[in-house]
Amino acid sequence: MAAEGTLNQTKICLTLPPKIQSSGLWKGLALGGKLDWFSFGLPRLELFIAIIFVITHFSHSILKRSGLPMFISQLITGLLLSPAVIGKTTADKMFTEEVVQVLTTLGSFGYAFFFFLIGVKTNPGMVTKVAKRAFFIGLLAVTIPLLSAIMIPHLFTLKDQDKIELLFLSPPYAMTAFPVIYCLLSELKILNSELGRIALSSAIVSDLLGLFFAVSTTLLRVALQKDIRTAMYDLVYVIAFISFLFLVLRPGIKYVITYIPEGQPVNQIFISIILLCFLMCLSLTRWFGDFFLLGVYVFGLAIPDGPPLGSDLVDKTETMVKNLLLPIFVTTCGMRIETLLIRFDDHFTSLNALTAAVALLVKFLVCLLPPLYCKMPNYDAVALALIMSCKGFVEMAIFSFLFDSKIIDEQTYCFMFYIVIYTASVVPAMVKLLYDPSRKYAGYQNRSIMAAKPNTELEIVACIHVPDNVSAVINLLDVAFPSQDNLMSVNVLHLVKLSGQASPIFISHQKKKKDLANHSYSENVIISFTKFQGIYWGALSVNTFTAVSPPNLMHDDICTLALDKLASLIILPFHRRWYIDGSIESEDEIIRTLNSRVLEKSPCSVGILIDRGNIRRPVVDPLSEPEYNVGVIFLGGPDDREVLSFAKRIAPNTRVNLSVLHFTAEKSDDCDSEEWEKTIDNVSLRDIKTNGYINYMQYAVKDGPETTMIIRSVISEYNLMIVGRRENLDSKQTSGLKEWTEFPELGVLGDLLVSMDVGRCSVLVVQQQQTS
Known part of the structure; x- marks a missing residue:
């Protein structure tokens, strides 16, 4: 027993050796069912992964008829397995702390890997080559909504702590994530259409600008929660890390690529070294706290896109990440929901809802006006504005991180979840209705050999x-x-x-x-x-x-x-x-x-x-x-x-x-x-x-x-x-x-x-x- 006046003691029971792999179902039957294979870690993990995928694909088989993407089915699966639906008691029995930790770890690793692959696919030099129209759309799509969202709390009487919390929530509402836009355009099959190219160019500008604001906001939070010196150290670490990647690592990789014969695959040892560097990068950037995802994304940007290295790297890893690890992450985001109802009688919740609504509305308008000014067809301009306003798994990851860090409560997280699921559902359906890339191919003029005049080119x-x-x-x-x-x-x-x-x-x-x-x-x-x-x-x-x-x-x-x-x-x-x-x-x-x-x-x-x-x-x-x-x-x-x-x-x-x-x-x-x-x-x-x-x-x-x-x-x-x-x-x-x-x-x-x-x-x- 603890001595009087000392801290309370906690007793922890450990099973050694840990029960990881069972002896199998047949042995359990031979023992008359005395072997409880569900108490072993690996079978339990496999069962829950199977449950997640069965529910996801069953719901997607129904929802895809309405044009909804797989992302929505994954979120709904998480919602169906959340305490808000199956009850906290059932959820605690099904998803023990060990299972939740393993699923969350797999999901987080998959999300970090996917972020890394998006960086590999992205050519940072695109920013210098985008057209003026796309550049201004991307610039306005972040700055104006962010300023609008920041101004909302100052129009009302709030505690300083609430104002700071709303300040941290503003960037996700205003940002346009390049990975989200890329996945949306791929789902809609308009990636290389004229509208798709404008949206991608605008998104890369918005994404880099959003990363800058995200880093700035994170440094501000570190300065407020700890001290300015810690924030400055973090800033120096981030600058040194990025400088090393682009001034040392990227040129070195390009130099090695020159020795790869044209048309030949990259040596597997080189691929293994890159993946090892990814794991090291993930571990190193964990020291920076909030910057670990930024680290793997920037590391991906430092790797030359396209063949031979970028193509080989993506081809060998994307299937596993996209079809196994990332769906687990998205589902675990939905499993965090603890309540289905949002109480808007709370002043902070209602003000948060107003901030999100203003940011999204302003974002839609500022993305709509430049295309209309450039004489883009009305339907195409509306479709572009909707695409730039869409939210997806990047914003969901930010909200999950804020929730896990106790920066936001379950009410705020639930509201953000609904924002993401609403925009990710409505935008694809609306864009399909408004934009048809094949419409411009309609045969209003004769374009045939027979219609060509004799002796003309x-x-x-x-x-x-x-x-x-x-x-x-x-x-x-x-x-x-x-x-x-x-x-x-x-x-x-x-x-x-x-x-x-x-x-x-x-x-x-x-x-x-x-x-x-x-x-x-x-x-x-x-x-x-x-x-x-x-x-x-x-x-x-x-x-x-x-x-x-x-x-x-x-x-x-x-x-x-x-x-x-x-x-x-x-x-x-x-x-x-x-x-x-x-x-x-x-x-x-x-x-x-x-x-x-x-x-x-x-x-x-x-x-x-x-x-x-x-x-x-x-x-x-x-x-x-x-x-x-x-x-x-x-x-x-x-x-x-x-x-x-x-x-x-x-x-x-x-x-x-x-x-x-x-x-x-x-x-x-x-x-x-x-x-x-x-x-x-x-x-x-x-x-x-x-x-x-x-x-x-x-x-x-x-x-x-x-x-x-x-x-x-x-x-x-x-x-x-x-x-x-x-x-x-x-x-x-x-x-x-x-x-x-x-x-x-x-x-x-x-x-x-x-x-x-x-x-x-x-x-x-x-x-x-x-x-x-």
């Missing part, structure tokens, strides 16, 4: 994924025969998967020559097309671009470039590639999905190029006979007429034998609309029949199998076949073939030609601009 967008696409596209353009009477402008777009970077990049290599050295992955593309331009100097102009973006959003880069350049044709590589012997080399379903999206949204005509290895350049001796044979299959309809228009541009090429194979139905009962289409087809064929450069052949067939038989008999004579896609067009010439189609994006005939191994003829499938 034909604008083409050619897409490149892999080196093999370069030779295939160049050879096709060579067949198309640029000349003074057939001028061409080719906009080459090299599509690169976004990896290890947060912001999509779109580079014009005409405006920024220095990018050739900085982005070597496009160097071969630029050199190859520059040489090709020299062959047809005066008849062909080439502009090269590089788009680094997520694969599911690349269609927006393609369609935007085609829209900006007033292109008449987009050339897309097929997703399947073959060896020279005809066997399949590779298939990329991501490219196939991309092609389908471009076909659906394109502002002009689209051609899918299937290279079977023999689209070689038709360079032969001028005195010899042409050896390159191109066949055009014509059945009728808009797509086939577009093919004829392209064939007319090929016809003057004396190095190419061009043939048009016209398949007609033996018997037809045409309605009025079909008669009109047939009349237009005949007008298009009139020039073909009288053109001395084109061999015209007509075949009367009764059904699809007969068409297939004729094509199979002649396909070996051609190096390239050009056909129309003819989507949703039924005709007797193709009857019975649709059921066997493997690739609907190629149409019936395109799919038929790809499936034929005879002659391994390359194919170009053309779809005319969709104007409806």
